Amino acid sequence: MTGMNVIVCVKQIPDPATPGALGSDNTLKRDGKLILDESDSYGVEMALQLVDAAGGGEVSLVSMAPNGEVSGLRTALAMGAAKGTLVSDPALQGSDALTTAKVLGAAIQKMGAFDLVIAATESSDGYTGTVPEQLAEVLGLPSVTFAKKVTINGGTLEANRQTEDGFDEVTCPLPAVISVTAGVVEPRYPSFKGIMAAKSKPIETVTAGDLGVTPVGWAGAGQSIVSVTQAEARAAGEIIEDDGEGFAKIVAYLENMKVI
Amino acid sequence: MNIWVFSQEASGAPTTATLELLTKARLLASSVGGDVTAFVGGDASALAASLGEHGATKVYATGDLAGKLPGVAVSAAMKAVIDGGDSPDLIMFPQTTEGRDVMSRLSVKLDRTVLTNNVDISVDGGSVSVTTPIFGGNVLVTTSFSGAGPFLAAFRPKSFAAESAGGAAAAVTATPVPDLGSIGAAQVVAVHVEATSGPKLDEAAIVVSGGRGLGEAAKYEMVETLAKLLKGAPGASRAIVDAGWVPYSYQVGQTGKVVKPGVYIACGISGATQHMVGMKGSKNIIAINKDKEAPIFGIADLGIVGDVHKVLPKLIEALQSRG
Numbered sequence: 001m002t003g004m005n006v007i008v009c010v011k012q013i014p015d016p017a018t019p020g021a022l023g024s025d026n027t028l029k030r031d032g033k034l035i036l037d038e039s040d041s042y043g044v045e046m047a048l049q050l051v052d053a054a055g056g057g058e059v060s061l062v063s064m065a066p067n068g069e070v071s072g073l074r075t076a077l078a079m080g081a082a083k084g085t086l087v088s089d090p091a092l093q094g095s096d097a098l099t100t101a102k103v104l105g106a107a108i109q110k111m112g113a114f115d116l117v118i119a120a121t122e123s124s125d126g127y128t129g130t131v132p133e134q135l136a137e138v139l140g141l142p143s144v145t146f147a148k149k150v151t152i153n154g155g156t157l158e159a160n161r162q163t164e165d166g167f168d169e170v171t172c173p174l175p176a177v178i179s180v181t182a183g184v185v186e187p188r189y190p191s192f193k194g195i196m197a198a199k200s201k202p203i204e205t206v207t208a209g210d211l212g213v214t215p216v217g218w219a220g221a222g223q224s225i226v227s228v229t230q231a232e233a234r235a236a237g238e239i240i241e242d243d244g245e246g247f248a249k250i251v252a253y254l255e256n257m258k259v260i
Numbered sequence: 261m262n263i264w265v266f267s268q269e270a271s272g273a274p275t276t277a278t279l280e281l282l283t284k285a286r287l288l289a290s291s292v293g294g295d296v297t298a299f300v301g302g303d304a305s306a307l308a309a310s311l312g313e314h315g316a317t318k319v320y321a322t323g324d325l326a327g328k329l330p331g332v333a334v335s336a337a338m339k340a341v342i343d344g345g346d347s348p349d350l351i352m353f354p355q356t357t358e359g360r361d362v363m364s365r366l367s368v369k370l371d372r373t374v375l376t377n378n379v380d381i382s383v384d385g386g387s388v389s390v391t392t393p394i395f396g397g398n399v400l401v402t403t404s405f406s407g408a409g410p411f412l413a414a415f416r417p418k419s420f421a422a423e424s425a426g427g428a429a430a431a432v433t434a435t436p437v438p439d440l441g442s443i444g445a446a447q448v449v450a451v452h453v454e455a456t457s458g459p460k461l462d463e464a465a466i467v468v469s470g471g472r473g474l475g476e477a478a479k480y481e482m483v484e485t486l487a488k489l490l491k492g493a494p495g496a497s498r499a500i501v502d503a504g505w506v507p508y509s510y511q512v513g514q515t516g517k518v519v520k521p522g523v524y525i526a527c528g529i530s531g532a533t534q535h536m537v538g539m540k541g542s543k544n545i546i547a548i549n550k551d552k553e554a555p556i557f558g559i560a561d562l563g564i565v566g567d568v569h570k571v572l573p574k575l576i577e578a579l580q581s582r583g
């Protein structure tokens with residue numbers, strides 16, 4: 001195979017370094033600046049490596065995010081992706097995973113021919129972990145989830161798929177959808193040149209209406225939040241500085257627990 | 261209310277997570293009326309007795325999947341049964357790789373939302389609500405399904421107790437996977453099991469986990485030695501699984517195993533929310549970390565602010581000398 005076009009789903013999320021908070025509608029607050037979900041940096045890197053190995057083609061990005069947010073897309077463009085599509089629309093506020101998959105699917109279908117769609121196994125903020133497999137069904141494509149090693153061999157994808165107690169070797173013809181685990185590859189840091197180049201790479205912004213996906217947002221979600229409560233806190237424990245005898249504290253604790 | 265439980269098998273028996281969900285489904289069905297059906301992606305002949313004991317009165321089984329991935333195959337078989345007229349009100353899935361995939365494919369086929377990562381469910385009249393822990397388990401969000409069923413929900417392992425009710429073996433009905441066409445083109449060509457010795461991580465009474473604070477892969481041996489001395493299982497944070505120090509099957513947390521041992525010992529683990537959600541239910545938590553501000557101390561019953569390279573060797577020696 002010469003040349004390969006890969007689309008990477010990139011979610012833009014609130015910075016995980018700042019504590020999460022719920023908005024007045026009980027959904028995760030996403031009104032501040034958003035960044036590229038680290039989970040998706042693996043997909044971007046994997047896509048860049050596959051295109052490189054295929055000897056041509058390009059990496060495109062697709063993201064659904066509020067307020068026309070593009071900073072996470074720019075990070076992925078700086079890593080080396082060629083272009084991006086952003087779906088941003090106030091009507092998408094409150095969308096569930098199924099709607100997200102429908103929206104991403106509709107956007108992907110407008111992005112031109114592709115060989116592979118890559119997503120992360122789960123996002124850092126929502127972690128429903130269902131969007132990639134839902135997306136495969138929306139697109140009517142075969143899929144391999146939880147891929148921890150991916151190669152392309154003569155138009156066929158070969159993956160090691162993580163299982164509960166090991167891994168399976170799986171083959172899959174293209175086009176296909178895969179979800180990749182964290183750690184599958186080492187994401188590159190954008191170079192200064194990459195960051196400068198990213199500023200002029202094209203990002204097309206579309207609305208849910210442009211894509212013809214209805215109903216979206218709260219209207220489309222088959223769920224509603226009924227309560228948010230504080231979980232029972234664990235009683236505070238005993239915290240001691242190790243003075244060389246810390247191990248003895250543990251031994252005594254285990255004896256007390258009748259473990260030893 | 262008729263409930264299906266996506267039922268998984270391991271070494272010839274239903275998984276514990278499956279039996280937990282069947283038990284909960286049986287209790288729900290007995291309080292509001294209705295039947296419990298186990299839906300097996302594979303051959304169910306060896307499972308029917310245990311599935312029946314825990315509450316299933318009927319079993320649907322696809323038969324051997326012949327290397328097809330469960331997500332695409334089992335969801336198609338479920339859809340075929342539903343189209344054939346037997347439509348459940350609720351389908352419960354274990355929050356596992358396969359459970360998630362089957363549920364995802366089915367959600368698109370049925371055009372129904374999915375609710376994942378749940379730890380509880382309640383039924384009040386026709387309304388079904390599920391509870392999900394967020395922010396590392398500090399906050400519980402309860403969400404109810406709206407619109408028409410079937411409602412699709414996935415539950416973390418260990419959310420419910422698995423209890424036999426002594427029911428008879430369930431009758432098995434074959435529900436073959438329909439022709440999948442090109443969407444079923446992914447094929448498993450080899451299966452690798454990463455062997456571990458000692459008790460299983462998610463069943464062990466004691467779990468000793470190591471994290472990035474161990475410094476290097478070779479130091480994980482201290483965690484294994486300690487686990488062995490305590491007849492427990494070794495576990496890990498994702499940081500060191502990603503780094504390739506230990507296989508994924510060691511991972512504790514949101515994307516790994518949920519553990520609730522009598523004692524959990526965290527060595528050089530910071531206590532990220534995604535780690536805590538997998539071990540917070542442990543009865544006793546001991547943490548060793550050199551940073552006294554590490555979040556793990558917030559949930560520890562006994563915290564040692566110290567260097568794992570100093571504390572662990574002494575602890576191991578003390579335990580060894582006890583014989």
Ligand SMILES: Cc1cc2nc3c(=O)[nH]c(=O)nc-3n(C[C@H](O)[C@H](O)[C@H](O)COP(=O)(O)OP(=O)(O)OC[C@H]3O[C@@H](n4cnc5c(N)ncnc54)[C@H](O)[C@@H]3O)c2cc1C
Pocket residue numbers: 039122123124125127470471472473474475496497498499500511512513514515516517527528529530531532533534535538548549550551554566567568569
């Ligand atoms: C979507 C998603 C899912 C995730 N799922 C999981 C999951 O299932 N499980 C999981 O564990 N993580 C998960 N994570 C990752 C999680 O956010 C953390 O990155 C990870 O748990 C950190 O691992 P750690 O505690 O080993 O490393 P760090 O956070 O780097 O902590 C190392 C700790 O070791 C201490 N330390 C350093 N040197 C020493 C020493 N000599 N002696 C004693 N202490 C020392 C440090 O003070 C520090 O607290 C997930 C993340 C995401 C985004």
Ligand SMILES: Nc1ncnc2c1ncn2[C@@H]1O[C@H](COP(=O)(O)O)[C@@H](O)[C@H]1O
Pocket residue numbers: 009010011012037039040062063064065097100104118119120121122123124126127128129130131132
């Ligand atoms: N809004 C979004 N925009 C782009 N990709 C997304 C979005 N939501 C989910 N994804 C992709 O699907 C993966 C799994 O998401 P989730 O199902 O939310 O855990 C993410 O890691 C992304 O790769």
